[in-house]
Amino acid sequence: MVNAKLICIGDELLIGQTINTNAAWMGSELNQHGIRVAESIAIADQPAAILSALENALEEVSIILITGGLGPTKDDLTKHTLAAFFNQELVINDEVMARNRAYFESRGLPFLETNEKQAELPSGCRVIHNMRGTASGMRFEWRGKVVVSMPGVPYEMQGMMTDEIIPSLCQYFKCPRIVHRTILTTGVGESFLADRIAAWEESLQKDSIHLAYLPSPGMVKLRMSVYGGSDAQLEAMRQRELELLGLLGDTVYGFDEDTLITVVAKRLKELGATLSVAESCTGGRISHELTSVAGSSAYFLGGVVTYHEQLKSNLLDVDPQLIAEHGVVSREVAAAMAEGVRKTCRSDYALSVTGVAGPDALEGKPVGYIWIGLSTPDRTFAQDFQFGRSRQNNISMATWAALNLLRKEIL
Amino acid sequence: MVNAKLICIGDELLIGQTINTNAAWMGSELNQHGIRVAESIAIADQPAAILSALENALEEVSIILITGGLGPTKDDLTKHTLAAFFNQELVINDEVMARNRAYFESRGLPFLETNEKQAELPSGCRVIHNMRGTASGMRFEWRGKVVVSMPGVPYEMQGMMTDEIIPSLCQYFKCPRIVHRTILTTGVGESFLADRIAAWEESLQKDSIHLAYLPSPGMVKLRMSVYGGSDAQLEAMRQRELELLGLLGDTVYGFDEDTLITVVAKRLKELGATLSVAESCTGGRISHELTSVAGSSAYFLGGVVTYHEQLKSNLLDVDPQLIAEHGVVSREVAAAMAEGVRKTCRSDYALSVTGVAGPDALEGKPVGYIWIGLSTPDRTFAQDFQFGRSRQNNISMATWAALNLLRKEIL
Numbered sequence: 001m002v003n004a005k006l007i008c009i010g011d012e013l014l015i016g017q018t019i020n021t022n023a024a025w026m027g028s029e030l031n032q033h034g035i036r037v038a039e040s041i042a043i044a045d046q047p048a049a050i051l052s053a054l055e056n057a058l059e060e061v062s063i064i065l066i067t068g069g070l071g072p073t074k075d076d077l078t079k080h081t082l083a084a085f086f087n088q089e090l091v092i093n094d095e096v097m098a099r100n101r102a103y104f105e106s107r108g109l110p111f112l113e114t115n116e117k118q119a120e121l122p123s124g125c126r127v128i129h130n131m132r133g134t135a136s137g138m139r140f141e142w143r144g145k146v147v148v149s150m151p152g153v154p155y156e157m158q159g160m161m162t163d164e165i166i167p168s169l170c171q172y173f174k175c176p177r178i179v180h181r182t183i184l185t186t187g188v189g190e191s192f193l194a195d196r197i198a199a200w201e202e203s204l205q206k207d208s209i210h211l212a213y214l215p216s217p218g219m220v221k222l223r224m225s226v227y228g229g230s231d232a233q234l235e236a237m238r239q240r241e242l243e244l245l246g247l248l249g250d251t252v253y254g255f256d257e258d259t260l261i262t263v264v265a266k267r268l269k270e271l272g273a274t275l276s277v278a279e280s281c282t283g284g285r286i287s288h289e290l291t292s293v294a295g296s297s298a299y300f301l302g303g304v305v306t307y308h309e310q311l312k313s314n315l316l317d318v319d320p321q322l323i324a325e326h327g328v329v330s331r332e333v334a335a336a337m338a339e340g341v342r343k344t345c346r347s348d349y350a351l352s353v354t355g356v357a358g359p360d361a362l363e364g365k366p367v368g369y370i371w372i373g374l375s376t377p378d379r380t381f382a383q384d385f386q387f388g389r390s391r392q393n394n395i396s397m398a399t400w401a402a403l404n405l406l407r408k409e410i411l
Numbered sequence: 412m413v414n415a416k417l418i419c420i421g422d423e424l425l426i427g428q429t430i431n432t433n434a435a436w437m438g439s440e441l442n443q444h445g446i447r448v449a450e451s452i453a454i455a456d457q458p459a460a461i462l463s464a465l466e467n468a469l470e471e472v473s474i475i476l477i478t479g480g481l482g483p484t485k486d487d488l489t490k491h492t493l494a495a496f497f498n499q500e501l502v503i504n505d506e507v508m509a510r511n512r513a514y515f516e517s518r519g520l521p522f523l524e525t526n527e528k529q530a531e532l533p534s535g536c537r538v539i540h541n542m543r544g545t546a547s548g549m550r551f552e553w554r555g556k557v558v559v560s561m562p563g564v565p566y567e568m569q570g571m572m573t574d575e576i577i578p579s580l581c582q583y584f585k586c587p588r589i590v591h592r593t594i595l596t597t598g599v600g601e602s603f604l605a606d607r608i609a610a611w612e613e614s615l616q617k618d619s620i621h622l623a624y625l626p627s628p629g630m631v632k633l634r635m636s637v638y639g640g641s642d643a644q645l646e647a648m649r650q651r652e653l654e655l656l657g658l659l660g661d662t663v664y665g666f667d668e669d670t671l672i673t674v675v676a677k678r679l680k681e682l683g684a685t686l687s688v689a690e691s692c693t694g695g696r697i698s699h700e701l702t703s704v705a706g707s708s709a710y711f712l713g714g715v716v717t718y719h720e721q722l723k724s725n726l727l728d729v730d731p732q733l734i735a736e737h738g739v740v741s742r743e744v745a746a747a748m749a750e751g752v753r754k755t756c757r758s759d760y761a762l763s764v765t766g767v768a769g770p771d772a773l774e775g776k777p778v779g780y781i782w783i784g785l786s787t788p789d790r791t792f793a794q795d796f797q798f799g800r801s802r803q804n805n806i807s808m809a810t811w812a813a814l815n816l817l818r819k820e821i822l
Binding site: 013014015016017018019020021023024025026027028029031036037038039040041042043044049056180189190191192194195212213214215221223277279281282283284285286287288290291292294296297300301302303304305306307308310311314315344345346357358359360366386387388389390391392393395 | 422423424425426427428429430431432434435436437438439440442447448449450451452453454455456460464467482517518519520523525526542543545564566623625688690692693694695696697698699701702703705707708711712713714715716717718719721722725726755756757768769770771802803806
């Protein structure tokens with residue numbers, strides 16, 4: 001597999017003002033096309049830093065993709081540094097000059113000397129035309145390696161990568177195929193999962209299948225990859241997947257680009273069923289997640305956030321006697337909340353959450369102790385969970401646990 | 412200024428499955444404490460890659476901060492690689508073992524052999540205790556340089572950085588003082604803001620005050636910084652701040668670590684007043700933001716998410732005739748929602764949001780068109796906003812605009 005290095009130029013990346021989404025986007029695209037990103041680096045807007053990164057990269061990999069430092073003002077730093085390194089003159093590219101002039105004229109803007117300079121490009125590079133802006137890309141071939149420089153503006157860079165750079169790299173390096181399969185799990189921690197599948201994981205080696213664990217609060221993604229992607233390899237990966245599903249059972253909620261939200265949404269739509277939510281300690285997070293996805297109005301009706309105890313009675317008809325007897329964080333109240341919101345919203349399904357997000361304990365229940373209720377057309381029940389000490393994490397974990405409880409019920 | 416390099420370990424970063432937010436967070440924090448991030452690098456979960464990155468970094472900078480590769484599973488290799496590099500044995504740390512065992516026991520979970528292994532740490536490192544998870548951090552001193560390894564889980568890494576690593580680095584390297592003052596604004600775009608304060612910004616130079624614009628959806632933070640922090644510099648910065656406040660008026664909602672939530676929360680607590688929220692297109696996001704902050708139960712009672720039109724009438728007593736006449740996205744319905752939720756929840760103040768988050772237009776109203784209602788003990792009114800085309804952004808912008816409307820009313 002051919003190796004690439006990403007060099008992202010920009011002080012804003014180093015001081016954390018901008019999150020480096022370019023590196024993630026390029027990594028994902030290259031990987032899908034069988035080019036392995038061996039390393040990605042963010043460096044300062046300085047010729048010495050650019051030169052040093054370039055020299056190191058040329059010793060390590062075959063493809064070097066550079067973003068940033070091509071705007072018309074402070075920079076040309078990248079362009080001048082590359083021209084000097086490859087021992088080339090900057091010459092006017094007539095096609096770029098004409099297109100940039102037209103670009104400014106079409107917007108009624110003056111075409112300044114700084115803009116003219118953008119048409120000066122190293123004499124020996126292949127110019128990558130920018131259909132979305134005025135800074136051209138540059139492609140250099142050097143001792144069988146390829147160096148590409150692109151602007152840092154994400155959608156300009158993405159256009160160049162998709163239209164020209166990736167196809168030309170795949171052709172030049174005769175890239176093999178790489179195939180990934182990601183199995184998404186929830187409800188079981190990383191170490192338990194690892195323990196449960198230890199023997200299976202060992203068996204991957206003989207088929208040259210690489211496994212990665214990708215954990216986030218309440219979830220673990222397991223990603224299998226094969227390089228090459230022969231029919232035999234793909235068949236081996238399919239077999240391993242079946243074995244894995246057998247080992248993991250209903251902790252698996254989906255595959256690849258699925259999310260817990262999209263999986264639940266899809267199933268509710270299949271059933272033609274609606275959902276409402278009564279949230280106490282999650283404080284609106286479940287509703288927020290459900291409505292973050294376009295099209296949620298097809299199955300999500302809404303719900304209530306009963307942060308104050310009184311509202312559980314006012315809005316959900318939870319009997320105050322029940323709260324007095326069992327406490328707000330109890331099986332009985334979770335069930336009554338789910339039933340209450342289901343009736344009030346006239347939905348088919350209803351989830352409820354009541355618990356101790358933290359930082360303080362409540363009614364003698366520890367931080368992270370949470371009851372989740374589910375009311376369906378057939379039954380109402382509740383389940384308790386003990387999460388951790390972080391308020392933010394408890395809210396996240398309870399959100400995914402609630403949606404997972406619903407998923408298991410409706411699938 | 413002392414130089415640092417960030418080494419972020421994880422295949423998921425290179426294949427773009429995870430965006431490297433850790434690098435941005437660390438860059439921002441270090442920068443604020445006078446440590447310059449010279450370079451940030453993402454590498455594979457491989458001993459050779461870790462070793463090579465570490466060796467290069469030790470030639471270039473004084474501080475090396477490593478994240479990732481410390482979980483209990485098999486793709487986590489950082490600990491072994493570091494132990495080998497520094498020529499140290501892995502030995503059981505009794506304190507870590509006891510804490511991790513307690514961590515599992517408190518959750519009623521079995522303590523497995525893979526978990527025990529997490530208590531094995533290099534004999535010569537200073538252990539950085541992880542109060543939010545089970546993977547400990549490690550701090551090595553080597554020829555006057557410092558190498559720190561942390562887990563890749565953001566909130567675990569952030570806790571270690573804030574509690575222990577940054578203070579110890581500042582002390583070890585005698586970092587110069589940097590004083591920042593951040594003025595927080597909302598409701599005015601970055602370019603308008605820049606235009607309004609252009610002359611003021613020019614005047615900062617003579618006092619060697621550096622200014623940074625930090626924009627995010629709906630907000631712009633203006634951060635002034637002085638290096639050294641003499642009394643004269645601090646006095647100059649105070650003067651500039653007063654001038655700036657005069658220029659910006661009520662677009663300024665707070666300073667430094669304030670958020671729109673904490674500012675509103677503080678004022679509601681001062682007033683001894685309570686708040687409820689009725690959300691349509693924001694779908695629970697406002698409630699979620701309010702309850703993300705501990706102590707919100709002192710002023711936030713709860714509310715309703717009336718995603719489906721019917722619930723506006725069921726839960727908030729909005730007259731169906733009003734909806735039929737003016738449409739759900741209207742001044743009248745926003746006001747009725749705010750009034751309705753204020754009555755139902757018996758709160759002093761109530762916010763409401765009804766609008767078109769997108770991607771599709773609604774009732775002839777364009778995507779991004781949103782009404783926000785506010786009901787107070789004295790009056791009820793609503794204001795309309797036209798945001799952009801992105802659903803996610805519209806939800807964010809409407810959330811901050813609603814809280815800002817409340818802020819301006821109660822201050």
